Amino acid sequence: MLNNKVTKAVRLAIAFGAASAALTSVNVAAEEQKEGAEAVERIQVTGSRIKRTDIETSSPITVMTAEEIKFSGYDRVEDILNQLPQIEAAETSFLANGATGTATLDLRGLGSNRTLVLINGRRMQAGSITSQVPDVNQIPASLIQRVEVLTGGAGAVYGADAVAGVVNFVMNDEFEGLAFNVGASGYQHNNDNKYIQDLMDKRGYDYETGSTGIDGRSYTIDMTIGSDFADGKGHAVAYAVWRRNEELLQGSRDYASCALSAAGTACGGSGTTPNPHFDIFPVVDGEVDYTQEYWGYLDPSGNGFKEDDGYRYNFAPVNHFMRPNERFSVGSFVKYEIDEHFRPYLEFSLMHNRTAGQIAESGTFFNEEFLMDYNNPLMSDLQKQQLQEFFGQSSADQFVMYIGKRNVEGGARADNLEHTSYRILTGMEGEINDTWSYDVSYNYSATTSSSVYINDLLAPKIGPRVGAVGTECEGDCLYYNVFTLGGVTKEQADQLAGVGTQTGLVTQVIYNGYVTGELDFTLPTADAPVAMVIGLERRELNYERISDTVYAEGQLLGQGGPSPSLFGEINVNDLFTEFQIPVTDGLNANLAARWSDYSTSGSDTTYSLGLDYTIADAYMLRASFAKAVRAPNVGELFGAQNIGLWSGDDPCAGPSPTYTAEQCARTGMTAAQYGNVTKSPAAQYNQFAGGNPNLQPEEAETITLGIVANPFENFNFSVDYFNIEMEKVVGTVGASRILKNCIETGDAFFCDNVKRSPSGSLWLGQEGYITNLSDNIGGRHWRGIDATVGYKMDLENATLSFDLNGFYSMKKEVEPILGDAALAYDCSGVVSTDCFTTPKWRHTFKADYTADGWRVGMKWRFFGSVDYDGTADTLLVENGGLDSFSFIDLSGSYSLNERVTLNGGVNNIFDKEPPMVGSTIASNANTVAGFYDTLGRFLHFSVNMKF
Structure with a gap:
């Protein structure tokens, strides 16, 4: 009876191909148990440490095979995984x-910090000094045997961070022989986007x-290279990439050659221009009068200042669309069997990665407000006369000035980033007796990384060099001649340039041990005994x-x-157990529980219950419930609180504000400022953000x-519904959402976090900002x-197979403030300043024809249409959002x-361009970079040799 059950399970699994959990989960780990004369294979599936005789589990698992990875043509792991409808784009090379x-990987769009990433069932460390989540650059794509994506809560099995699920990279540690692969790829695009070309023609770009x-x-x-050794007792695999x-x-790319405005209907740009812009206010009776504003730049004809007429700097062309990258990695997997009770193993990997943004x-x-007077040696008499007439001042008066000068003389900025990651895992496993086994391991992993930022300007050096009152430019100091057309030289710019450096080390040490086996107990209604795991970590x-x-x-x-600088330490002690109850x-019933004690937030308990029921050999129903937690990471707890930037829109700024004067007054804008506050030309505003040491774990x-x-034979399907509800979410309400809620509700909870500068601005200088600190803010649902769906046809001397993997988003509700349903918003099928692009429906469909020695495949990747929730991007308003893409x-x-x-x-054989969006929505280059195909047609070729 038992062997018949295994046969049925394996047959069901094999039918599924890459579309099902069961299918390629066979061989994750296996052992043989003698029952009479028959050997029954037991396997360990992602989501459990219990080795079992069937393959399907109560939690759904999506599998991507090595073959699918190879045929995708991609060699960056994030590009490979982002093809799955269940994964949204996170940190990419775009x-x-x-x-x-x-x-990084973002399962379900719940955030990379809620996606647990494993290698052979064991967690990875943080990827860099600026990222708290694993860096999948460490994983050699060519050695991946398969990727198993568990899309149910698995916190009770693996610990914190598995709120959205688990991505487990199963490596080919049983490889035999010598394999050598050489590949090349590249992009090709036809620049013929008439829409944006017309916009650039109007600007003269x-x-x-x-x-x-x-x-x-x-x-x-x-x-x-891989081989057995010691008469088959050991096996070793080594790789270099x-x-x-x-x-x-x-x-x-023409569609990225100018930065679209917030509306998406014109080429925008920055008010920080090669020909400097100035925002000037008079000083009256010792106080700055922010009701009088002169916003202009140097008249190109040489006649002093000229009031702003929309002149902007097109900063887009020199920005990276795709960063350069060079990576080298080596590693090995070694196993040795001394006897059935003692099998030591070792895993080692080292990766060095260099890139630049x-x-x-x-x-x-416009960073600093400079106090100026009319004795300034750099200003011309005509410029002084213009300002005196505009403000009604005399030569004895003063004024303040914000300067926007682009450092075209010094060249582009670049953040040179290097990461070196290494991981050493060693342990031993073996049988205790006929029904029980153990596994004990030590895992040390670390990442050293550095950020060297070059060609940026140093703020303290600006004042003396523009003649600000109270400063002096002495010695070898060169004036920064921003008041003369073409007056800034490379030598002047070089004196202002600085280099910033950050270095750091992230380490993770894991001690893990567990025993697993069968109890001497069987339910009267079942044939198989109860199995369990108990362990410490x-x-x-x-x-x-x-x-x-x-x-x-x-x-x-x-x-x-x-x-x-940022320093932090978190220690966690866990006790975990699992039960499989036939x-x-x-x-089958599956139970798991984990008690965790955090050095930062105390103890928590997580648990899960799953049921799977096989009907008539070919149908299986499954259900699971899980409680998961995620403890806040070091950055969320201890990150410094300071002023930075957020991208979006101030709807109370500009000559024609979106909201009324009464509504804008709630944000601190005076009646005199209403209609007279300049919008940020780059759609970037200030926020006061940072960590919070009082954060509690998410639930x-x-x-x-x-x-x-x-x-029926050769046809299979699976349908799985999921429902995830979170509370005490660690995050921020969002500067844009705080500002909007303040304007629309007047609620002090939001309005107290909006601080306008004396001029009414949220971007000029650093006096105006929105407070947007980390907190346990609300919920997610x-x-x-x-x-x-999978179907395979056996043809004469060939096979034709079809596979569909789809995801339908029913709800993606964000509750900024827990318990305040009136403020909740749904991101499903929506794009906005608060919502990442989430089509209601997304799928990949594959058709493969395989004959003796060759194969031809086609893949259709579909992204459903997306509505736009907002008013700033008029292009999206007119189009009704984003169209569907294939x-x-x-x-x-x-x-x-x-x-x-x-x-x-x-x-992307038809060279489809990604959808264009305005600056409030775009993550890079007028699009949602890394989500849709970003650069056009992608061509790839490789030669694989095995001996």
Whole structure:
């Protein structure tokens, strides 16, 4: 009976291909148990440490196989995983401004910090000094055997951070032979976007046209060697991977060659321009009169100042669209069996990664209010006369000035980022007796990283060099001649340039041990005994980021604020257990519980209950309930509180504010300021943000219900519903949301966090800002459906298979303030300043034709339409949001012989451009970078050799 059950489970699993949990979860780990003359294979599936005789579990698992990874053509792990409908784009190579240099995964869109990432079932460490979540750059794509994505709460099994689920990278540690792979890829696009070309023509901007040729090239070389040793008692695998890709600037694509305005209907840009802008207010009776404002720049004809007429700097072309990257990694997996009771093992990996995030030149960015007088040696007589007439002043009076001068003389800014990550795992496993086994391990992992920011301007050096009152430019000090057309020289700019450096070390030490086996107890209604796991774990997390004085004091004008050093330590002690209870032949109950004690927040308990019921051999119903927690990380707890930037819109600014004077008065705007406060040309405003040492752990409850079916041969499907509810979410309300709620409700809870500068601005200088600190702010309620379908046809000497993996988002509700349902908003099927792009429906559909020695495949990636919730982006308002998008990929392979295989393909064969959005929505280059195909057509080719 038992063996028959295994056969049925495996048959059901094999039918599913990459679309089902069961399918490629076989061989995660296996042991043999003798029962009479038969051997029954037991496997360990992601989401449990109990080895079991069936493959499907009560929690849904999506699997991506090594073959699917290879045929995708991508060699960056985040690009590979972002193809799954269940994963949203997080940190990718398509981000430049503020990039951490890491690659992260975001399951369900709940945040990378709520997605637990494992290698062979064991957690990874934080990826860098600026990121608290794992960096999947550490994982060699060529050695991945499969990726298992568990989309139900798994906190009771693996501990904190598994609120959205688990991504487990199962590596090929059983490899035999020698494999050598060489690959190359690149992008190609036809620049023929008439819409944005017309906008750039109106501005007089230059842009590329026609075919780009092959650009953004990447190259990979990897080698893997594996073999048994010691007469088959041991097995070892070693690998080495080198990867490099070239940079791509936004100027290489016409649709990214100018920065769209907030409305998305014109080429915007920055008010910090090569020809300087000035925001000037008079001093009257010793006080600054902010009701009188002169906003202008140097008249290009040489006639002093000219009032602003919309002249902006197009900062887009020099920004990175895709960062350059070079990465080298090596590693090994070693196992040795001394006897059945003692099998030591070792895993080692080392990765070194270098990248740089280049953005437009630095500048003075209207950062500081300078007190000036009419004795300034740099200003012309005409300029002084113009200001005196405008303000009704005399030569004895004073005025204050904000300066926006772009440092085109000094070149682009760049953050040079390096990471070195290493991981050492050692342990032993074995059988205690015929029914019990153990596993004890020690896991040490660490990341050293550095950030060296170059070509930024130093704030303290500006005042003396522009002749501010109370300062002196002496010795070798050169005046920064911003009041003369073309007056700034490279020598003047070089005196202002500075370099900021941050270095640090992140370490994680995990001690883990557990025993698993079968109890001498069987329910009267079942044939198999109850199985269990009990274990202990200790995690020690240490985080340090050391900033030099330049970073710590916020001297670099292009950084938005100070970045002080950060130190923190979190220790966790866990006690965990699991039970698998066969209730009847076909009905199983699975229970798990974990007690955790955190050095920062005390103790918590998580638990889960799952049921799976097999009907008529080909149908299985499954359900699970889980309570999960996530303790706040070091950055959330101990991050310094300081002024930085947020992207969005001040709807009370500009000559025609969106809201009434009465509503805007709630934010601190006076009647005289209403209609006279300048909007930020770059759509960037100030916020006071940072950590909170009093944070409590988040709590979440997850429910999943599903069916897995194989109604007839070669056809299968699965449908799983999930419901995730979170409370005490660690995060921020959001500066944009605080401002909007204050305007619309007048609630002091929000309005007390809005502080306008004396001029009414939220971006000029640093006196105006929105307080947006981390807190246990509210709730999240996510609901959706995952669906997979698979069908295989056996043809004469060939096979044709079809697979669909889809995700339908039913609800993505954010409750900024817990218990205040009136403020809740739903991000499902919506894009806004508060909502990342989330189509209601998203899927991948694959068709593969395989014959002797060759294969041809097609993939259809579909993104449903998205509504726009907002008013600032008039382009999205007019279009009704974002249209649906389809991308078609083609790939193929051919085996020249048993040892050499050629692989190639084209992704996005029709060269579809990503949807364009205005500056309040765009994450980079006028689009939601990394979510949709960003750079056009992608071509890839590789040669795989195995001996």
